[in-house]
Amino acid sequence: MLTTIIYRSHLRDDVPVNILPDMVARASLLNARHKVTGILLFNGTHFFQILEGPEEGVQHIYERICSDSRHHNVVELMRDYSPSRRFGNHGMELFDLRQHEAASVLQAVLDRGTSRYRLTYDDRGLQFLRTFVEAREKENYFEVLPADYWDFVPGNDAPPAASGVSFRPVVDPLGREVTAIEAIPEILPGGVTGEERYHHNLTVVIEALRIAGGTCPDGMTLYVSILPMTLVSVPDAIGKLVKEIESAGLLPEQIILGVSETEVISSLDAFSVAVRQLKQAGISLSIDNFGDGSAGLSLLAYVQPDRIRVGASIVRNIHQSGPKQAVVQAVIRCCSALEIKVIVAGIERPEEWMWLEAAGVIDFQGRLFTPESAVVAWPEIREAI
Ligand SMILES: Cc1cc2nc3c(=O)[nH]c(=O)nc-3n(C[C@H](O)[C@H](O)[C@H](O)COP(=O)(O)O)c2cc1C
CATH class of the missing domain: 3.20.20.450 (EAL domain)
Incomplete structure (x- = not known):
């Protein structure tokens, strides 16, 4: 069954941002092996990721991500099922929000869409994405100590x-x-x-x-x-x-x-x-x-x-x-x-x-x-x- 998991998390303070390109390259290969696709956003502090694929593959990757000590406060935002993927071509693509205007990132992400129907914000997954890009809801990020x-x-x-x-x-x-x-x-x-x-x-x-x-x-x-x-x-x-x-x-x-x-x-x-x-x-x-x-x-x-x-x-x-x-x-x-x-x-x-x-x-x-x-x-x- 085609499953989507969306989560957000917080990069650990002691982890340098320059690890990201390598991490993404490696993750891309692993995702491809499990037929998992999706995108990753990073705003300098928080990650936001959409993972899509067969239920087992998505769950497997998500469990690895949850136990990764390079980030913490992983909060699952959505777990849903759909007839087709939104981002079918991308093992994993990173968007660094610090390098884009909010509006252009949203368009760039939508442009990556591979759904038969044009991606629109009627879709819950994309609503979550927009909320993250526009940094709304931030007051509800209650982060907890270990x-x-x-x-x-x-x-x-x-x-x-x-x-x-x-x-x-x-x-x-x-x-x-x-x-x-x-x-x-x-x-x-x-x-x-x-x-x-x-x-x-x-x-x-x-x-x-x-x-x-x-x-x-x-x-x-x-x-x-x-x-x-x-x-x-x-x-x-x-x-x-x-x-x-x-x-x-x-x-x-x-x-x-x-x-x-x-x-x-x-x-x-x-x-x-x-x-x-x-x-x-x-x-x-x-x-x-x-x-x-x-x-x-x-x-x-x-x-x-x-x-x-x-x-x-x-x-x-x-x-x-x-x-x-x-x-x-x-x-x-x-x-x-x-x-x-x-x-x-x-x-x-x-x-x-x-x-x-x-x-x-x-x-x-x-x-x-x-x-x-x-x-x-x-x-x-x-x-x-
Ligand atoms: C924010 C974040 C997103 C990640 N996304 C993925 C991903 O989509 N796919 C993946 O295989 N690994 C991802 N990883 C890396 C995994 O946590 C893990 O390191 C990777 O699956 C390799 O597993 P291993 O270290 O046990 O070999 C991500 C890590 C972080 C911190």
């Missing part, structure tokens, strides 16, 4: 311990602060179905709040997940929650109830009424696993939560994926306009965290900071050896 720039050093912040509930902190890694604690009820026997499921869920949440009240530090923000329809289906669910919050010695303002975006909200109207009651009681709402479900950004308009928690799958390796970056940036921008706090869960790699910090996220959860749920490990700049 992973080994940081050590993650366990501090003194051990999560509370109790039977029946495990606790997972939400952390602000640069501020070295635990900003909230999530109480996760240990899984209870299943087999509960229908409406009973919601009664059972409320019992579990109430029990988690009772245990958290006895174990968590005073005034700490507490996060508990609940099924959205529990708030609708169980008569006076919110009244029961408020009563339990008070008898556990907690304040409603400390509590955030998280509903997963992947849970079906079968009646959005009834759910919105329940959310209003929650807020009237002083309890905050978070939409969790944001980005994993189907509701998407429109849910933010119907249910204006206090927070969202972005799910792990959309941020996994975000530093390498242009499409993920675009989606998460849109979510961050939208939440910023609505003054909704964004938390990102499931962080495993330093580069994921660094990219998200650069994009404006402050609060995180994930194995990077709480390996095996033990004490919080804070980032510290690694001493040069």
Whole structure:
């Protein structure tokens, strides 16, 4: 299948530009061997490359390019499939943008086109190319330091311990602060179905709040997940929650109830009424696993939560994926306009965290900071050896 991969990257500061002609000559031969064609642009700092060819060949070459230490911050911008090549004659051709006017480079690149149809900017690949040549989008190039720039050093912040509930902190890694604690009820026997499921869920949440009240530090923000329809289906669910919050010695303002975006909200109207009651009681709402479900950004308009928690799958390796970056940036921008706090869960790699910090996220959860749920490990700049 004819595949296109487009990426951008950053020449390493210690690599001289004069290596490029040799590199391109060698790459051209390798590309020809794999029937891969394409073009490479260089603006003095960043590369932009379109690779086209059979899926296997393009993937093989791209993997080599990703592990090439002469450049870093390789971000895949597009991976697409097409009936024909745009640049069929060129194993690899380099355009050095410093030697051309933007308009003449665009024309020169289009002139290399070999597609049966004249190349036009209706084509997504060429739109990416034009954006790069015109140096738009540069403010969205969040470049991250190498992973080994940081050590993650366990501090003194051990999560509370109790039977029946495990606790997972939400952390602000640069501020070295635990900003909230999530109480996760240990899984209870299943087999509960229908409406009973919601009664059972409320019992579990109430029990988690009772245990958290006895174990968590005073005034700490507490996060508990609940099924959205529990708030609708169980008569006076919110009244029961408020009563339990008070008898556990907690304040409603400390509590955030998280509903997963992947849970079906079968009646959005009834759910919105329940959310209003929650807020009237002083309890905050978070939409969790944001980005994993189907509701998407429109849910933010119907249910204006206090927070969202972005799910792990959309941020996994975000530093390498242009499409993920675009989606998460849109979510961050939208939440910023609505003054909704964004938390990102499931962080495993330093580069994921660094990219998200650069994009404006402050609060995180994930194995990077709480390996095996033990004490919080804070980032510290690694001493040069
Ligand atoms: C910006 C950039 C673009 C590259 N483009 C290609 C390419 O299109 N084809 C290719 O075979 N190698 C390309 N390379 C070089 C590869 O990373 C790699 O060095 C090359 O495939 C030779 O592999 P080897 O060093 O394992 O022999 C590129 C390197 C850089 C830094």
